[in-house]
Amino acid sequence: AQTVTQSQPEMSVQEAETVTLSCTYDTSENNYYLFWYKQPPSRQMILVIRQEAYKQQNATENRFSVNFQKAAKSFSLKISDSQLGDTAMYFCAFMSLTTGANSKLTFGKGITLSVRP
């Protein structure tokens, strides 16, 4: 079974600065996706970014980028130029591709990010 670990329960960053959220995972599989989801106070789950394990290049989406280290099973999220609207809980999630296209997501416990004005 896969596990996803987010060991930092909360972080704080000054507006306009950069912050990195950590995530590690454990799997014996070679074919999988990794995701970061954002959950603001409204509790809606919003997809932030996706990384395919077979790709060496780190995914980027505007101010959001990842540092994917497959050998170390590490998948951190970097948020550049932090904005007040980035304040939310962030979840790292794993999806196996071995069991088929409708694989479940396995989530970490999440990290609460606060952006200070």
Place this chain on the structure above:
Amino acid sequence: EPEVTQTPSHQVTQMGQEVILRCVPISNHLYFYWYRQILGQKVEFLVSFYNNEISEKSEIFDDQFSVERPDGSNFTLKIRSTKLEDSAMYFCASSGLAKEQFFGPGTRLTVL
């Protein structure tokens, strides 16, 4: 932009009552999921559904739970006899061939 919708946004029920949570997935998606999140905890997988049948379910998804896609657009989660510990946020998600799961806004279930 297409989105997953869920109704109701908040459901309050008495212990032992049946509840049905409704979801309308994105129209061209083929894979459907239910997750739950107990307050302050992580999001947990309940069940996945494809081609009108359950493809995977977790240990949480016991005989009290069932899912259905009654009419080709709605996707429902039924809890037959609710317990206090069923109080949680329930999220529906759907995905297409790209495998990215898009979540609905959730239904907050409160069991009294």
